[in-house]
Amino acid sequence: MNKYWIITKDVYLKNIKSVSFLIMLLAPFLALGAFYVIGQFSSSDSEDLQTGIVIQAETATLPELAAFKKEFTSYDSRESGEKALKSEEIDGLLLLTIEDNTVAAELLSEDSTSQEKLMGLNFQLSQLQTTLRSQALGLSLEEVAAINTPVNIEVQKISFNEAGNLQEETDFSGIRTLVGMMSTILLFIFIMTYASIIAQEIASEKGTRIMEVILSSVSSRSHFYGKLSGILLVALTQVAVYVVSFGIGFYWIKDRPSVAAFLAEFSLKDIFGEFLLFTLIYLMLGIFIYAVLAALCGSLVSKVEDVSKAILPVTYLSLAGYMIGLTLGLSNPGHAAIRITSYIPFISSYTMPIRLANDNVPLIQIILSLTILVVTLLALVMFSSKMYRSNVLIYNDNGIWAALKQSIVLMKNERQKNK
Known part of the structure; x- marks a missing residue:
């Protein structure tokens, strides 16, 4: 366990102190600042000319x-x-x-x-x-x-209580959908970023041919979990910085008349409630499961240059969830594809927050979706940790699938020897 924490700390500090992490951390703030400046220039130009x-x-x-x-x-x-x-x-x-x-x-x-x-x-x-x-x-x-007076359609959100009686509710689907879309975009950005980082972290040591030396002093499982935990702590640090920044920004604007009037009528608990909690859970589990898959793919390559090819399964899976969540989530959040994929691991982290934002999803369905996701995550972690020792000792230049087949054969041979 002590060696596990040493590896975790080393990976965490190495990445947290890097210039690339600082740029990645500041990129959203710089982008918001750039959009603000562009907007100011655009508004000033429109005022000067007509x-x-x-x-x-x-x-x-x-x-x-x-x-x-x-x-x-x-x-x-x-x-x-x-x-x-x-x-x-x-x-x-x-x-x-x-x-x-x-x-x-x-x-x-x-x-x-x-x-x-x-x-x-x-x-x-x-x-x-x-x-x-x-x-x-x-x-x-x-x-x-x-003649030109439009027809006014009043939309009233309702639900049925345990007695089966109809009761009216305030519709917060608009702002919740915005949060769900932000979760989808953030999840895709984090997966694309950290999948590459964790795959490179593992492939870099394998490419220098020192894995045999490392595994002679530390177990493959501790090495795998240490690498994975270090990168996930880096991701959690970035999320924490954004959450704190959002809290500070909200503190600055909460006393503005429009915001104060809105909060006087509705509380944040009424707007978000359990929705925000479940959205954050799906966001973190989504980052975790894709990080494990990226670590498994990264352990199969022989050179760092092949990492981009190795994480293609991660890229395609993530892109599929992103496109389903973003396109159908905006046009038709009640689409069958959204409902079905909200139970499919790797995709549910994208689509279930969209469902939660627009529908009264029964708690039993949320628990079922989370259970499937967590069980798949645990199974993938166990499978990846078992495969890791065989993967990092294989140097195969014929592609990720050839390396995976060779790794499975090696793992079976080791099992037969141990018997």
């Missing part, structure tokens, strides 16, 4: 155009508008033609126009055309508003 407009209408003094023109810089002719566009006084020129109560528009711009801006312009022009045509038909503004 779109010009030239209107050609049968009656240029239509009262309906007065409110519409306020948001634009008006020009008397196309030539004057193009001159302002050339001198960068405006960022675009809208040429508006109105004939027979029909609006036609052309937007001139040197740069690509964002879809958000085009959608906004399209909505404004549609409203203008509706107003013009309704007045031509002799409809009043009140009648037009009555």
Whole structure:
């Protein structure tokens, strides 16, 4: 046990002090800072420049155009508008033609126009055309508003208590879905990062051909568990830093009027409750099971250069769960694929948080899914630890499957000798 902790401590300190870990730790904060700065520049640019407009209408003094023109810089002719566009006084020129109560528009711009801006312009022009045509038909503004009044659908989340009676609940599926999606993205990032790290950690010693010396002084099981535990502690350290950072950020914004008003009406326990606890459990178990699989794959390669090929099973499995959770989770969280894969190990860590965010999943189903995941994890740990001694002593350049077959043969031969 003492040698196990020595290996764990060595692996942990070596990785935690590395420059790559520091970059990996700070990357999300740097990305958020970059997005914030870009957003600030974008907003300042949009405030400095606006779109010009030239209107050609049968009656240029239509009262309906007065409110519409306020948001634009008006020009008397196309030539004057193009001159302002050339001198960068405006960022675009809208040429508006109105004939027979029909609006036609052309937007001139040197740069690509964002879809958000085009959608906004399209909505404004549609409203203008509706107003013009309704007045031509002799409809009043009140009648037009009555025609365009949308149907309001009130969605009420319900559940049935133990007595079978219906009871209303507050719907927090929106914010819970956001947390579930964040969990899916974080799990994929952590798996892709630490699968490579743990595989390289094991393959590096094997590539230097010193594994025979190491295993002569420490058992293969202690060496395997020590390497695995050290990397998992590094991952837990990164998660802890993000949790603390989130707590500090929440402390700064909790007194803002909008946040305070929201928290006065709903508590965090009402919003998240058991959902957040189960999501964190699935996140940690997902990282753990993929780390074990990555360690097993890393022990099969003979050179560090082959690690990227060795962890392809980890990559494909993780990518499958990520795509199912992210795509179906956004479009149709109640899809059969989401429900079925929430019980399949390696995939359930991606899909069950999506189900928990959108459905009232019975506790028995959650326990069943977690039981399958934990049993698979324990079986994989036991299998990997048994295979580890044979794997690290095999140097096969014919690929991971050839090395695995050779390792299984070697393990069987050792068992027969021990009998």
